[in-house]
Amino acid sequence: MTTNLQPAGVPDLDRYLRERAVIVERALAETVATGDGPGRLFEAMRYSLLAGGKRLRPVLALAACEAVGGSPEAAIGFACAIEMIHTYSLIHDDLPCMDDDDLRRGRPTNHKVYGEAIATLAGDGLLTDAFAVLARSALGPKARISSRVALEAVAELAEAAGSAGMVGGQVIDLLGEGRAMELRELEYLHRKKTGALFVAAVCCGARIGGADHLQLEALREYAKAFGLAFQVVDDLLDVEESAEKMGKRTHKDEARGKATYPSLLGVDRSWELTRELARRAHAALAGFDHRADPLRMLATFAVERKL
Ligand code: GRG
Numbered sequence: 001m002t003t004n005l006q007p008a009g010v011p012d013l014d015r016y017l018r019e020r021a022v023i024v025e026r027a028l029a030e031t032v033a034t035g036d037g038p039g040r041l042f043e044a045m046r047y048s049l050l051a052g053g054k055r056l057r058p059v060l061a062l063a064a065c066e067a068v069g070g071s072p073e074a075a076i077g078f079a080c081a082i083e084m085i086h087t088y089s090l091i092h093d094d095l096p097c098m099d100d101d102d103l104r105r106g107r108p109t110n111h112k113v114y115g116e117a118i119a120t121l122a123g124d125g126l127l128t129d130a131f132a133v134l135a136r137s138a139l140g141p142k143a144r145i146s147s148r149v150a151l152e153a154v155a156e157l158a159e160a161a162g163s164a165g166m167v168g169g170q171v172i173d174l175l176g177e178g179r180a181m182e183l184r185e186l187e188y189l190h191r192k193k194t195g196a197l198f199v200a201a202v203c204c205g206a207r208i209g210g211a212d213h214l215q216l217e218a219l220r221e222y223a224k225a226f227g228l229a230f231q232v233v234d235d236l237l238d239v240e241e242s243a244e245k246m247g248k249r250t251h252k253d254e255a256r257g258k259a260t261y262p263s264l265l266g267v268d269r270s271w272e273l274t275r276e277l278a279r280r281a282h283a284a285l286a287g288f289d290h291r292a293d294p295l296r297m298l299a300t301f302a303v304e305r306k307l
Contacts, residue, residue, distance in 0.1 A: 025050070040114070048104070061075050064295065093170070160200035198226055
């Protein structure tokens with residue numbers, strides 16, 4: 001994998017995000033090239049993986065690695081792995097047996113182009129290959145991490161994506177459709193469905209960067225606040241924005257009878273909650289120097305984003 005990662009200078013948020021997304025994009029295109037397998041499968045995997053997207057989880061992982069003094073090059077394999085897992089979750093979430101969506105990242109969903117069977121397998125391929133990518137990168141010369149750190153990252157990522165994390169959250173979400181939910185249950189669901197992967201992005205990036213125990217705990221608090229803020233904003237954008245702008249179907253939560261932050265708290269209080277969560281994320285970084293500035297900017301972005 002060839003990458004050219006300079007330490008982040010943090011010029012401005014838009015530029016930072018664009019530059020980082022390009023780096024991630026290149027690494028992903030190289031990582032998931034046509035391998036020793038059916039061309040149609042790789043085409044379907046690349047169709048969704050290289051369809052744009054904000055690349056927030058990999059960007060967070062690189063930023064967390066740098067915040068503790070690590071080199072982002074060490075974390076690029078992990079960054080690719082987490083974006084592959086995120087993309088698999090989007091492909092499966094869009095399937096007719098789940099959310100049944102036609103539009104994702106501004107283009108027809110994977111199953112609309114490749115059919116349900118190939119889309120399911122493209123998701124499976126991305127999920128499984130992600131762990132090979134992570135393990136191989138940890139074995140590579142640029143990683144310079146101990147096998148213990150590598151194994152901790154593998155375990156943390158698998159737990160975040162699996163039954164106790166994202167998959168579990170998706171099940172709670174499906175079973176909750178059409179029935180009332182209290183705020184506490186909604187938060188529990190989102191901490192698993194969306195939040196767990198953000199926490200893994202930040203904590204594994206930081207582990208790879210050499211974080212000590214205290215740094216890891218502070219960054220975990222940052223990521224928990226970030227993940228929830230991101231999700232509340234997601235609920236708000238679903239109410240307030242159009243499908244054309246978002247590149248995916250909107251106004252669908254209400255249609256499916258899903259509890260959301262705006263439906264439980266109202267729009268104004270939901271926006272207030274996002275600001276409170278952003279403050280919490282910033283506060284968690286109090287003990288970090290300027291190298292955590294990208295993480296600070298990203299927390300602001302999570303609540304100010306319009307996409
Ligand atoms: C199918 C196992 C399985 C899990 C699905 C994460 C998830 C669980 C489904 C995605 C659907 C969804 C709308 C989740 C809520 C928030 C979210 C993860 C939005 C998409 O993430 P972004 O905005 O997307 O980072 P891009 O396209 O920018 O990467």
